[in-house]
Amino acid sequence: EIVLTQSPATLSLSPGERATLSCRASQSDSSYLAWYQQKPGQAPRLLIYDASNRATGIPARFSGSGSGTDFTLTISSLEPEDFAVYYCQQRRSFGGGTKVEIK
Amino acid sequence: QMQLVESGGGVVQPGRSLRLSCAASGFNFDDYAMNWVRQAPAKGLEWVAVVSYDGSDRYYADSVRGRFTISRDNSKNTLYLQMSSLRTEDTAVYYCARDPFIVATINWFHPWGQGTLVTVSS
8 A cells, every 4th residue: 555655744834935745655656646735624625636737726826746756736825725734645545744834 | 516415423332333424416426436534533534435436346444344334325316334343443524525537446536525523432
């Protein structure tokens, strides 16, 4: 089973800054890497699928890249509503999450 | 719009059973595989089970195989999770989530329901 390792565990940034989140897979499976955003008390929301495709309604400041075992989620300029926990997922595996918090 | 609504959660004693339901609307339910994903309190996400569009293929996480059964009733647009021999470590919010394809290959999840809390405690 694939193990997904997300880094960093916590990212402290200010609104307007760029956020770069990493997800590394223990083995290469496919490009079916997805990213989700979860806010407290809410269900996760799909942001990116197939490593780089934005889901419907997701703002252009969110972008995904990568292939093989290394993937990245970038938020180009943080808005106040972007402070949340982000998870990557590939097949039945989820990463442990990265919390993006206000500095 | 697409919507998934879970129900059936609650407090249950260890060793007992519980059945969760997920009512779908706003899309052709029988065109998609469906999943259950759970999240223990203050923990990350854990995939639990998937069923293909017609119920013919089902796969489970190792942690629940042999105790949980996923099923669906396409005539009622409803997904189920029958949970038996519940353990304290099964305590979590359980979400249903749609897969993008008909086959049970677990790709990505969209949309998600709001979740239903299952607490296993004596």
